[in-house]
Amino acid sequence: MNTENRYQRQLQLAGFGKEGQDKLAAAKILVIGAGGLGCPALQYLAGAGVGTLGIVDFDTISLTNLHRQTLYATDDVGKLKVEVAAQKLKALNPEIEIIQYSIQLTNLNALDIIKDYDVVLDGTDNFSTRYLVNDACVLLDKTLIYGAVMRFEGQVGVFNLEKNNLKTNYRDLFPTPPDAASAPSCNEVGVLGVLPGIIGTWQASEAIKIITGIGTPLANKILTINLLQNSVYEFQLVKNPKSAKEIPKDTASFERFNYESFCNKNHKNVISVEAFNQLIKKENCNIIDVRELGEMPVISEFETLQLPLSNFRESISEMNFDTTVVLLCQSGQRSLTALDLLKKQHPKLKAFSLEGGILEWKKQKNI
Amino acid sequence: MNITILFFGQLAEVTGTSSLKLSGISDTDELKNTLRKQFPALEGLTYSIAVNKKMIQQKTTLKHEDEVALLPPFSGG
Numbered sequence: 001m002n003t004e005n006r007y008q009r010q011l012q013l014a015g016f017g018k019e020g021q022d023k024l025a026a027a028k029i030l031v032i033g034a035g036g037l038g039c040p041a042l043q044y045l046a047g048a049g050v051g052t053l054g055i056v057d058f059d060t061i062s063l064t065n066l067h068r069q070t071l072y073a074t075d076d077v078g079k080l081k082v083e084v085a086a087q088k089l090k091a092l093n094p095e096i097e098i099i100q101y102s103i104q105l106t107n108l109n110a111l112d113i114i115k116d117y118d119v120v121l122d123g124t125d126n127f128s129t130r131y132l133v134n135d136a137c138v139l140l141d142k143t144l145i146y147g148a149v150m151r152f153e154g155q156v157g158v159f160n161l162e163k164n165n166l167k168t169n170y171r172d173l174f175p176t177p178p179d180a181a182s183a184p185s186c187n188e189v190g191v192l193g194v195l196p197g198i199i200g201t202w203q204a205s206e207a208i209k210i211i212t213g214i215g216t217p218l219a220n221k222i223l224t225i226n227l228l229q230n231s232v233y234e235f236q237l238v239k240n241p242k243s244a245k246e247i248p249k250d251t252a253s254f255e256r257f258n259y260e261s262f263c264n265k266n267h268k269n270v271i272s273v274e275a276f277n278q279l280i281k282k283e284n285c286n287i288i289d290v291r292e293l294g295e296m297p298v299i300s301e302f303e304t305l306q307l308p309l310s311n312f313r314e315s316i317s318e319m320n321f322d323t324t325v326v327l328l329c330q331s332g333q334r335s336l337t338a339l340d341l342l343k344k345q346h347p348k349l350k351a352f353s354l355e356g357g358i359l360e361w362k363k364q365k366n367i
Numbered sequence: 368m369n370i371t372i373l374f375f376g377q378l379a380e381v382t383g384t385s386s387l388k389l390s391g392i393s394d395t396d397e398l399k400n401t402l403r404k405q406f407p408a409l410e411g412l413t414y415s416i417a418v419n420k421k422m423i424q425q426k427t428t429l430k431h432e433d434e435v436a437l438l439p440p441f442s443g444g
């Protein structure tokens with residue numbers, strides 16, 4: 001008789017046992033974002049035997065992902081993240097089911113996707129999706145395991161899980177989103193590869209604890225972990241009455257809520273894809289791609305000047321612009337930061353940031 | 368009366384330190400004003416405040432040896 005069992009080393013843990021394993025097998029966890037946080041979380045959740053794993057990501061793999069996104073290899077560059085992730089996870093554990101969502105999560109599809117899952121793991125990389133995922137989880141009463149990283153420092157916590165008669169969420173921690181300039185992204189300021197590895201793994205650990213009922217979940221708490229200092233600091237959350245009032249209370253108000261403008265409300269100079277298309281027909285514009293060199297997709301439909309955000313401030317300091325400028329990036333976040341920098345150096349210049357970035361532009365072109 | 372201020376994320380960068388001791392500050396509003404004067408780069412940055420590790424939502428009186436932590440949001444994933 002073959003007595004070897006894939007889950008032997010966790011089955012033998014006190015308090016885990018067959019009962020814990022059965023709970024994992026019956027569990028459905030949705031991982032939003034198959035990037036730095038999502039990859040390690042998915043690997044451990046698949047290894048542990050979580051019965052159903054949903055993966056949401058619309059992005060393709062780029063070379064700059066590989067130092068931290070542990071599911072992908074050099075040969076995978078250019079391929080869809082969800083497809084490669086599903087393939088690798090299936091090879092790791094063929095006993096589990098993996099559901100792929102190769103789409104951008106929006107307030108029109110989020111509820112429909114999230115409603116089928118028990119626990120949601122936030123591995124997103126921008127504020128508008130973070131608020132969107134948070135609000136959807138509050139509305140559907142799903143536990144949300146939060147993680148976020150920057151440079152050498154990460155945050156992890158569990159939202160919307162009641163403990164001691166208290167149930168807090170992301171809006172209790174940060175009632176209002178920062179503007180793009182004050183909270184830079186990893187694309188712009190960098191991140192140590194092992195950091196999302198640690199935070200994503202920590203998120204997976206919380207998911208396993210919550211599903212199996214072992215230990216104490218990080219409910220109503222945020223941990224910050226600083227790798228340079230080896231320091232961990234714990235914050236206790238409290239309810240924010242103003243946030244409780246502002247959060248969408250039903251499907252209709254959730255679907256009406258504009259997360260892009262909520263997170264970028266200080267920006268009047270955002271141009272929609274439609275308005276952008278009209279503008280470039282009408283006048284000669286200087287279109288600047290602020291993505292880092294080599295990022296996909298390549299833009300061949302119109303002419304762009306490549307000025308990566310990592311060196312944008314220096315690049316524009318000696319430039320003169322005589323036409324309207326439109327800045328674009330992948331999703332419309334980094335171009336906002338670039339717009340702030342551009343406006344500081346050239347306050348009188350007519351300049352816009354393309355809403356939704358090149359991905360939104362390509363999507364609308366195909367409709 | 369001494370209090371300790373802890374800065375996280377980009378707040379530690381703009382202030383150039385991860386912790387600071389201040390005296391003669393009676394509440395969190397006064398603390399915010401003092402920090403803004405000392406570190407003008409903090410202006411416009413978003414952060415949440417915890418007093419002795421517990422998040423606060425409004426002006427809170429500070430006592431001797433209180434620890435105040437300022438936490439900014441991170442977006443990276």
